[in-house]
Amino acid sequence: MQMKFCPECGRPLVQHKVERHLRQVCLPDGEGCGFIDYGRFTLGVGGLVIDADPQTGERRVLLIQRNQEPNKGGWTLPGGFVDFDETVDQAAVREVMEETGLQCRAIGMVGFRNRADSDVNTSYAVFLLEAIGGERFTQPTEEIAQCGFYTLSQIQEMPRLAPLSRTVATAALTAELHLLRPITVSGLGDRPPFTFFIGSDRSTQS
Structure with missing residues (x-):
């Protein structure tokens, strides 16, 4: 849905060509x-947490079952939307803590999804x-029905596991993921330094 009034000064917006699109302009x-x-535009994050079963040593992935719509009862990686005052890696750590109780640190980025729908452009x-x-x-909490670590065989039998989460979890447990690792880059001019995620030949097993 297009805006009708300017959020900055309240004046009516009109259609005007900006670069290659007609946009609402004040x-x-x-x-x-x-x-x-x-x-x-929206930006969401998911947290991939892997551990080993203390009895068998089999690797497992942390998943949550949603207790709210959308997709109540469905399974997914823990995650959510990025707030305006945090970076994407900070958001992933925060969301995992809020949804599962586990305190984590970010190692690197393992995947990115972007979709341009008719009404909103979403990234994850x-x-x-x-x-x-x-x-x-x-x-259970208001948001999460349950959370736990699940093996590859258990993941393959989950009927309501979100397709993207299934893809990431399966890749993680079959050693197919590679990391974009964080480095600090100086900001331009008087802008502060920032974190940049860059490709590395070190795998998730390191």
Whole structure:
């Protein structure tokens, strides 16, 4: 849905060609502020946490069962939306803590999905995390029905596991993932340094 009024100054927006698209614009020549509506974008994250079964040593992936719509009762990697005041890796760590009780640190990015629908452009990044503390929730919460670590054979039998989560979990447990690892890059001019994720030949097994 397109905006009708400028969120900056409240004036009516009008269609105006900006680069190759007609966009809703608060025209400066009409005493507007120049705001341009570039459309709706969302950024989500998922946290991939792997451990080993203490009895068998078999590797497992952390999954949650949703207790809310959309997809109530379905299974997925823990995750959610990125807040405006945090980076994507911080968001992944926060979401895993909120949904499972496990405190983690980010190791690197293992996947990225982007989809341009008619009403919104959505992006989703998956980060490999290492559990470093906390205790996994054993009781349902308002958002999460249950969470736990699951082996490859268990994952393959889950009928309501989200396709992207199934793809990532299966790849992680069959050693097919490669990492984009974080490095710190100096900002331009007086901008602060930032984290950049760059390809590495070190696998998730390191």
